Amino acid sequence: MSILDGGATAQQRERATTLYEKGAPGRRAYVAPQLDVPHVDDLIPQGMRRAEPPRLPEASEPEIVRHFVNLSKRNFDLDSGFYPLGSCTMKHNPRLHERVAALPGHARLHPLQDPKRAQGALELMFELQGALGEIAGLPHVSLQPSAGSHGELAGVLLTRAFHEDRGEQRTKVLTPDSAHGTNPATVTMAGYEVVKVKLDADGGVDVEDLRAKADRDTACLMLTNPSTLGIFDPNIEEIAEIVHGVGATLYYDGANLNAIMGYSRPGDMGFDIVHFNLHKTFTQPHGGGGPGAGPIAVSERIEPYLPRPQVVCSAPANGGPPAFDLDYDRPKSIGKLRGFQGNYGVFVRTYAYIRSLGAEGLKDVSEVAVLNANYLLARLRDEVGDLLPLAFGERCMHEFVLSGAPMKKALGIRTLDLAKRLLDHGMHPPTVYFPLVVEEALLIEPTETETRETLDAFVDAIASIVREAADDPEIARDAPYSTPVRRLDEAGAAKRPRVRQSL
Amino acid sequence: MSGYTAVTEHDLEPMLAAIGVDSIEQLFDGIPAGVRLSGEIDLPPGEPEQDVYAELHRLAQRNVCTEDETTFLGAGMYDHYVPAIVDMLMSRSEFLTPYTPYQPEVSQGGLQVMFEYQTAISELTGLPVSNASLYEGPSAVGAAAYLAKLSNKRPRVLVSRGVHPDSRETLRTLAVGYGTTVQEIALDDAVTDLNALSDALSDDVSAVILQQPNFLGAIEDVAALSAAAHEHGALAICAADPLTLGVIEAPGRQGADVCVGEGQTLGNRLDFGGPSFGFFAATEQHLRSMPGRIAGETIDADGRRGFVLTLQTREQHIRREKATSNICTSQALNALAGVVYLSWLGREGIVEIGELMLQRTHYARETLAAIEGVSKLHDRPVVREFALRLDVGGPDGVSRVVERCAAAQINAGFALARAYDEYGDGLLVAITEQRSRQDIDRFASVLAEAVAAERARAAAGAAA
Numbered sequence: 026m027s028i029l030d031g032g033a034t035a036q037q038r039e040r041a042t043t044l045y046e047k048g049a050p051g052r053r054a055y056v057a058p059q060l061d062v063p064h065v066d067d068l069i070p071q072g073m074r075r076a077e078p079p080r081l082p083e084a085s086e087p088e089i090v091r092h093f094v095n096l097s098k099r100n101f102d103l104d105s106g107f108y109p110l111g112s113c114t115m116k117h118n119p120r121l122h123e124r125v126a127a128l129p130g131h132a133r134l135h136p137l138q139d140p141k142r143a144q145g146a147l148e149l150m151f152e153l154q155g156a157l158g159e160i161a162g163l164p165h166v167s168l169q170p171s172a173g174s175h176g177e178l179a180g181v182l183l184t185r186a187f188h189e190d191r192g193e194q195r196t197k198v199l200t201p202d203s204a205h206g207t208n209p210a211t212v213t214m215a216g217y218e219v220v221k222v223k224l225d226a227d228g229g230v231d232v233e234d235l236r237a238k239a240d241r242d243t244a245c246l247m248l249t250n251p252s253t254l255g256i257f258d259p260n261i262e263e264i265a266e267i268v269h270g271v272g273a274t275l276y277y278d279g280a281n282l283n284a285i286m287g288y289s290r291p292g293d294m295g296f297d298i299v300h301f302n303l304h305k306t307f308t309q310p311h312g313g314g315g316p317g318a319g320p321i322a323v324s325e326r327i328e329p330y331l332p333r334p335q336v337v338c339s340a341p342a343n344g345g346p347p348a349f350d351l352d353y354d355r356p357k358s359i360g361k362l363r364g365f366q367g368n369y370g371v372f373v374r375t376y377a378y379i380r381s382l383g384a385e386g387l388k389d390v391s392e393v394a395v396l397n398a399n400y401l402l403a404r405l406r407d408e409v410g411d412l413l414p415l416a417f418g419e420r421c422m423h424e425f426v427l428s429g430a431p432m433k434k435a436l437g438i439r440t441l442d443l444a445k446r447l448l449d450h451g452m453h454p455p456t457v458y459f460p461l462v463v464e465e466a467l468l469i470e471p472t473e474t475e476t477r478e479t480l481d482a483f484v485d486a487i488a489s490i491v492r493e494a495a496d497d498p499e500i501a502r503d504a505p506y507s508t509p510v511r512r513l514d515e516a517g518a519a520k521r522p523r524v525r526q527s528l
Numbered sequence: 529m530s531g532y533t534a535v536t537e538h539d540l541e542p543m544l545a546a547i548g549v550d551s552i553e554q555l556f557d558g559i560p561a562g563v564r565l566s567g568e569i570d571l572p573p574g575e576p577e578q579d580v581y582a583e584l585h586r587l588a589q590r591n592v593c594t595e596d597e598t599t600f601l602g603a604g605m606y607d608h609y610v611p612a613i614v615d616m617l618m619s620r621s622e623f624l625t626p627y628t629p630y631q632p633e634v635s636q637g638g639l640q641v642m643f644e645y646q647t648a649i650s651e652l653t654g655l656p657v658s659n660a661s662l663y664e665g666p667s668a669v670g671a672a673a674y675l676a677k678l679s680n681k682r683p684r685v686l687v688s689r690g691v692h693p694d695s696r697e698t699l700r701t702l703a704v705g706y707g708t709t710v711q712e713i714a715l716d717d718a719v720t721d722l723n724a725l726s727d728a729l730s731d732d733v734s735a736v737i738l739q740q741p742n743f744l745g746a747i748e749d750v751a752a753l754s755a756a757a758h759e760h761g762a763l764a765i766c767a768a769d770p771l772t773l774g775v776i777e778a779p780g781r782q783g784a785d786v787c788v789g790e791g792q793t794l795g796n797r798l799d800f801g802g803p804s805f806g807f808f809a810a811t812e813q814h815l816r817s818m819p820g821r822i823a824g825e826t827i828d829a830d831g832r833r834g835f836v837l838t839l840q841t842r843e844q845h846i847r848r849e850k851a852t853s854n855i856c857t858s859q860a861l862n863a864l865a866g867v868v869y870l871s872w873l874g875r876e877g878i879v880e881i882g883e884l885m886l887q888r889t890h891y892a893r894e895t896l897a898a899i900e901g902v903s904k905l906h907d908r909p910v911v912r913e914f915a916l917r918l919d920v921g922g923p924d925g926v927s928r929v930v931e932r933c934a935a936a937q938i939n940a941g942f943a944l945a946r947a948y949d950e951y952g953d954g955l956l957v958a959i960t961e962q963r964s965r966q967d968i969d970r971f972a973s974v975l976a977e978a979v980a981a982e983r984a985r986a987a988a989g990a991a992a
Contacts, residue, residue: 033830037830037832040832040833041636041640041832041833041834041835043640043643043644043647044644044871045644045647052874053874053876053877054611054613054871054872054873054874054877055872055873055874055876055877055880055881057877057880057881057884057961058884058961058964060884060887061888061964061965061966062887062888062890062891062965062968063887063891064887065887065890068886068887068890068909069747069775069776069886069909069911070909072751072777073747073749073776073777073909074775074776074777075773075774075775075776075777075778075879076777076781078774078875078876078878078879079648079651079652079654079773079774079778079875079878080651080875081648081651081870081871081873081874081875081877081878082870082871082874082875083874083875083876084871084874086613086872089613089868089871089872090613090616090617092871093613093617093641093868094617094620096636096637096640096641097617097620097622097623097637098622098637099634099635099636099637099640100622100623100626100634100635100636100637100638101626101631101634101635102621102622102623102624102625102626103621103625103626104621104622104624104625105621105622108626108627110627110630113627113628115627116532117532118624118625119532121577121580121581123619123624124581125580125581125584125585125588126799127615128584128585128588129588129593129594129595130585130587130588130589130590130591130593131584131587131588131591131593131799131800132593132797132798132799133593133594133595133607133797133798134591134592134593134594134798134799134800135593135594135599135601135605135607135798135800135939136604136605136798136800136801136802137601137603137604137605137942138591138592138593138601138800138939139930139934142591142592142934143591143592143800144590144591145586145587145588145589145590145591146587146590146591146800148587148590149584149587156571159569159570159571160569160571162565171663171664171667171802171803172663172855172856172857173856174844174854174855174856175663175667175855177854178702178705178854181705182701182702182704182705185704185705205844205845205856206843206844206845206846206847206848206851206856207844207845207854207856209844209848209849209851210844210847210848210849210851210853210854211854212849213849213850213851213854214674214702214705214706214853214854215705215706216704216705216706216707219848219849256558257558257559259558259560261560261563262560262562262563285556285559286569287565287568287569288556288559288564288565289559289563289564289565290565293563293564293565294563295563310624310625310861311625311626311627311628312623312624312859312860312861312862312864313623313624313626313627313628313629313635313638313641313860313861313864314627314628314629314638314660314821314857314858314859314860315661315663315803315805315857315858315859315860315861315862316663316802316803316805316859316861316862317803317857318803332701359701359704360697360698360700360701361666361694361697361698361701362667362698362701362702363663363664363666363667363694363698363802364604364605364664364665364666364667364692364694364695364698364790364801364802365604365605365694365800365801365802366800366801366802367801367802368799368801368802368803369799369800369801369802370797370799370800370802370803371802371803373584376584377580377584379571380572380574380575380580380583380584381530381574381575381577381580382530382532382574383571383572383573383574383575384568384569384570384571384572384573385568385573385574386530386574387569387571388568388569389530389533390530390532390533392552392555393533393535395552395555395556396535396540396543396544396547396552396555397535399547399549399555400543400546400547402547403546403547403548404546407546420547420555420558422555422558444631445631445633448631448633448634453626453631453634454631456630459845473532473533474532474533474534475534476534476539477534477535477539477542477543503829505633505634508633508634509633509634509636510632510633510636510828510832510834511633511828511829511830511832512633512828512829513632513633513826513827513828513829513834513835513836514826514827514828514829515632515826515836515838517826517827518824518825518826518836518838519824519838519839519840519841522815522822522824522838522839523824523825523826524643524646524657524658524815524822524823524824524825524838525643525646525647525650525656525657525658526643526644526647528647528651
């Protein structure tokens, strides 16, 4: 029951039922094509033939549509409202991208089509490789990794191949305390030990600690710059020098590349390997958690080890049009990281975005992202700065981290409570409790596609929650009230896992 | 400038004033001079929407897609029909534009979709627990081998040569990282050689990896192969084609501990190879070491049924270097397509579509193998795909036959020489429910002509 309006909403009154609980025996949506060949019995021997068919739902098409449409209404989405989820870059998804990705020539192209008959796709991939390489300031690109985490794994495996090719066996990878969880998890999967590097007082890498920990056993430093604290590391040149000085590679987690396009390039900072989160920087619909794509760009010395195949272009001697092909003949390659050539559907969208914006537009993206973040930060500082102070520094790049520790002390509500109460204001909360180095963290990334009015409305919402909590902290502690369900028992879910419908 | 940002001159001044700077450039002062880009990014200027559409349309036109020819090409991704409701539901903003359900109170739709998806995958594979999806098929095979490594710490995996070449290569790439050696088990008459497997098995084997049906289309004896693995305490991992599991016995009921696979066949487009999704199901005992997101059922503060991401202490954002995988998201939108598709097929449809493929594939196999110069590469039971031998003098001859068919708007299939030296004269042919008897008959006549022409060419060359 809602304590605010005295009753449950219509959605709250409706019990969640799965499609398995709806429908009825014999109902169906599918009409199979006619059997137009002679029927032959026993094509699958007993023992290999399925004895009991899988118990999928039995429902008509209208029931299925209504079921999933009603489910969709139990989601908050970016098209409906502000979604400042830090580090996830929830910016507008242009619908042109969906239209072009759905063109049959792209959407219904088989991945093993003869390259001679997939010239458009290969041209697109080749051009995209070039554009990404230019944006990163690194000459060689593999589009293959499926996500940022997959790109990270590629990067660390490339590092391993690079060192092993030189007869070196290195054992550890450095990551700063502010790193995404995927960084240390990747290091373990790639067979290295994680060594954490401390942050300095300004939130950057502690250069002295790095110097002490970087040695000839160090394979790599994985760094996000600007970091998850929204800070561009001022010591990046020195960091690169230390890392390269011990023969290690410098890996750029591209999660925050959207902050610096047109201003700085990872390659120019000394990075050897960069992954892009195409879904973030170049706006792919996040799909409720995927798909995305995590291409990588690398320096000359890493190039021989790139995953295969590579998209290549050859210009015929007679001056005819260039021809595109897939090159599998890469003897030092680490090999494939997945099937086929990567998430092409994502490449189509990214390419459309880069064509739409051009160099100037991409720079505008970073400028407005940083402007919006700093404006929001300034406004929040004015309104609630004493309760929710900036964790590090004075200004930020495209995102910033506030600490809810003073608010917790003064008002008795936690960051989580603030986040839950924001849901009642029709806004998605920022990322909470990350990065781990900040107590009661709120990581806020407004993105460049939000208007000033939206940012102001967010400030108003935060201010009103804080005012309300000063009167009665219970309201935030029990929030949300207006959502399809209220706070959920996550501990209970983990203790007695029910991960499928029992039938 | 694009239409995707909204800061006008009228906005800019008060925003800069609020921040306390004079210009946007000043906000980038923190970037040291030594690493600043001196000029501009070297890319062409932006273009209006209609021009970008025209360019992407031009590129699309340069591809020969499954609407432009009659395709018998499969080998891991297949030209199945995608029902209209999949497009309609995937394009709803509420599914398309949110991110991972970190705030479950406003993500019940996506979470329940995951729960229903997990149920469907569990039913298909005959295993009790499924995650909410992984990137795609071959990397899911690599993830399964990693789970085996975490589970028993043993240093070797055995992989059947019947497993998709991309899966085997991906496995080798990833296994270098987690320190597992990969050994291939040969095929005997197109299925995994049980004797060779038994010989290779020992107590240092972490897992045995199979594919059902295998890359040559043959149905494997998963029960016998799993039993052999279990005798040595190794896990049995089966990569399966989910759309055949209406007619083939579920791997989980034949002893597989883990069943993974490529989900494209379930309502996802070809998209030149991605995005699609990989599925991952396992026995109960592996639930807490599975990779990726898992949705679970629970209740809210008022006792209402609800769903959350659960067992997150496995995951990278909580456990960091001790996580069971580095994967962050799932492929939620593609998995949505999968569960909508499976709901649309339904309990009877999953069997009917399997049966239809079975019958037409049998017809196609017999019809094509009756052509002069064409024979079956194996006579094993198949569902959707089968391998032929073309007696045209080896890989170059096969390529020319495929080329001749392409000239008649028929994509004849996958020349096995692209992945198997030992099957240089092989052609892998896929028959989805979209290929009618008429298509198959036309293919037969085109293939007969192409093979005859190639044999005549070879004979003429020999005579000369």
